[in-house]
Amino acid sequence: xxxxxxxxxxxxxxxxxxxxxxxxxxxxxxxxxxxxxxxxxxxxxxxxxxxxxxxxxxxxxxxxxxxxxxxxxxxxxxxxxxxxxxxxxxxxxxxxxxxxxxxxxxxxxxxxxxxxxxxxxxxxxxxxxxxxxxxxxxxxxxxxxxxxxxxxxxxxxxxxxxxxxxxxxxxxxxxxxxxxxxxxxxxxxxxxxxxxxxxxxxxxxxxxxxxxxxxxxxxxxxxxxxxxxxxxxxxxxxxxxxxxxxxxxxxxxxxxxxxxxxxxxxxxxxxxxxxxxxxxxxxxxxxxxxxxxxxxxxxxxxxxxxxxxxxxxxxxxxxxxxxxxxxxxxxxxxxxxxxxxxxxxxxxxxxxxxxxxxxxxxxxxxxxxxxxxxxxxxxxxxxxxxxxxxxxxxxxxxxxxxxxxxxxxxxxxxxxxxxxxxxxxxxxxxxxxxxxxxxxxxxxxxxxxxxxxxxxxxxxxxxxxxxxxxxxxxxxxxxxxxxxxxxxxxxxxxxxxxxxxxxxxxxxxxx
Numbered sequence: 254x255x256x257x258x259x260x261x262x263x264x265x266x267x268x269x270x271x272x273x274x275x276x277x278x279x280x281x282x283x284x285x286x287x288x289x290x291x292x293x294x295x296x297x298x299x300x301x302x303x304x305x306x307x308x309x310x311x312x313x314x315x316x317x318x319x320x321x322x323x324x325x326x327x328x329x330x331x332x333x334x335x336x337x338x339x340x341x342x343x344x345x346x347x348x349x350x351x352x353x354x355x356x357x358x359x360x361x362x363x364x365x366x367x368x369x370x371x372x373x374x375x376x377x378x379x380x381x382x383x384x385x386x387x388x389x390x391x392x393x394x395x396x397x398x399x400x401x402x403x404x405x406x407x408x409x410x411x412x413x414x415x416x417x418x419x420x421x422x423x424x425x426x427x428x429x430x431x432x433x434x435x436x437x438x439x440x441x442x443x444x445x446x447x448x449x450x451x452x453x454x455x456x457x458x459x460x461x462x463x464x465x466x467x468x469x470x471x472x473x474x475x476x477x478x479x480x481x482x483x484x485x486x487x488x489x490x491x492x493x494x495x496x497x498x499x500x501x502x503x504x505x506x507x508x509x510x511x512x513x514x515x516x517x518x519x520x521x522x523x524x525x526x527x528x529x530x531x532x533x534x535x536x537x538x539x540x541x542x543x544x545x546x547x548x549x550x551x552x553x554x555x556x557x558x559x560x561x562x563x564x565x566x567x568x569x570x571x572x573x574x575x576x577x578x579x580x581x582x583x584x585x586x587x588x589x590x591x592x593x594x595x596x597x598x599x600x601x602x603x604x605x606x607x608x609x610x611x612x613x614x615x616x617x618x619x620x621x622x623x624x625x626x627x628x629x630x631x632x633x634x635x636x637x638x639x640x641x642x643x644x645x646x647x648x649x650x651x652x653x654x655x656x657x658x659x660x661x662x663x664x665x666x667x668x669x670x671x672x673x674x675x676x677x678x679x680x681x682x683x684x685x686x687x688x689x690x691x692x693x694x695x696x697x698x699x700x701x702x703x704x705x706x707x708x709x710x711x712x713x714x715x716x717x718x719x720x721x722x723x724x725x726x727x728x729x730x731x732x733x734x735x736x737x738x739x740x741x742x743x744x745x746x747x748x749x750x751x752x753x754x755x756x757x758x759x760x761x762x763x764x
Contacts (some may be wrong), residue, residue, distance in 0.1 A: 279305035284414025344373035582650035
């Protein structure tokens with residue numbers, strides 16, 4: 254088992270492409286490089302093709318995506334054969350990659366689950382899609398790896414694991430260099446370029462993906478091999494030396510840190526933070542997905558002042574939650590509040606207090622969903638309920654104000670409305686309630702308080718295993734719930750909107 258290390262492991266997987274509903278992914282290739290965080294140079298590499306248990310999953314669509322054919326993987330090892338090496342490379346290290354939070358991390362977890370082995374856990378996570386979208390996104394189009402490579406003239410993306418992670422590292426270096434130069438010589442660069450480094454103009458490139466097949470590139474070293482940062486004479490295409498204040502190894506990368514810890518800024522005045530402030534990069538390394546916002550987790554844990562108690566079978570309501578009828582659109586306001594260094598988040602207020610709502614007897618339309626994931630691929634929980642006209646009125650009023658502020662503040666993200674009105678079902682609107690979770694060892698523990706109503710009594714449910722199956726029986730279509738939730742705005746990876754975060758749920762008996 255690998256010991257925890259501050260080294261960064263950039264990794265990428267290539268998979269089959271599902272062609273029907275319910276079909277999963279099968280790993281076809283794994284590639285990784287270990288990077289010294291002080292010098293941003295490659296120390297060691299590993300890649301291997303992987304033979305899936307079912308070769309029929311390799312369809313023409315899959316081959317067009319990455320060029321990996323059935324014939325190529327027939328002599329390759331199975332995932333069971335390489336699982337030890339993959340585990341030793343990943344476990345206890347800082348994970349990095351492009352869109353790994355949404356794709357690669359879940360695939361790694363699934364692969365280990367299929368062979369009944371515990372998955373590796375990261376010491377920290379850095380999704381360069383998220384990070385570079387925040388820091389560089391206004392000039393580089395859709396921020397796909399192929400687009401970024403075209404922007405910097407690095408060639409075409411091959412969609413092969415080892416090539417892609419090496420390209421990922423070079424793109425990160427180039428972006429860091431440009432941002433460093435812009436923060437150092439802003440006036441000169443703006444004069445030469447005709448565009449301010451902080452301008453909101455989006456430049457799009459026409460980089461096209463390439464899926465040509467290349468030969469198997471496998472560099473295998475023993476997991477027990479020792480390695481150190483190379484000497485100053487070691488070549489590097491674009492070597493960036495970070496001072497101690499910018500060193501990635503000096504960053505606290507603990508995955509389970511709170512928002513309060515993330516708000517510790519390198520620059521105390523967030524308004525003065527430049528485009529190359531590493532405080533923002535620090536927060537970006539394991540900044541959660543919007544579905545997994547630590548702000549939501551914090552919001553989901555009731556304070557002592559507004560705690561819920563059960564006495565004589567009665568539930569004391571939170572005093573600071575409003576029923577939709579008790580809220581008014583003229584009293585709703587939105588403002589920008591500091592989130593983490595160099596960034597702000599929209600805050601939704603009602604009469605200058607955070608807007609929080611309570612709704613009785615919401616009917617469940619769709620049960621528990623686990624399609625959203627956190628920094629390491631763990632599922633996050635949500636379910637869909639029907640929304641009353643009064644609730645829709647308040648939520649859509651807040652939604653309009655928040656969307657306008659988002660646009661006025663320069664965000665180019667696509668706005669997703671909090672109330673869903675599907676085509677053909679416009680008069681049957683729905684909203685999604687999110688149950689934030691916290692990792693507790695191998696267990697994902699939801700922080701929403703859940704109560705069950707039985708005739709004249711209401712009691713708090715105690716979960717021993719925190720198994721999603723326990724929730725599936727509670728939140729099935731047709732059930733009704735009383736919900737207490739906060740409104741949390743997000744803007745992440747070119748997607749923005751308002752999320753409803755459940756603090757407390759009361760499940761009614763099935764009628």
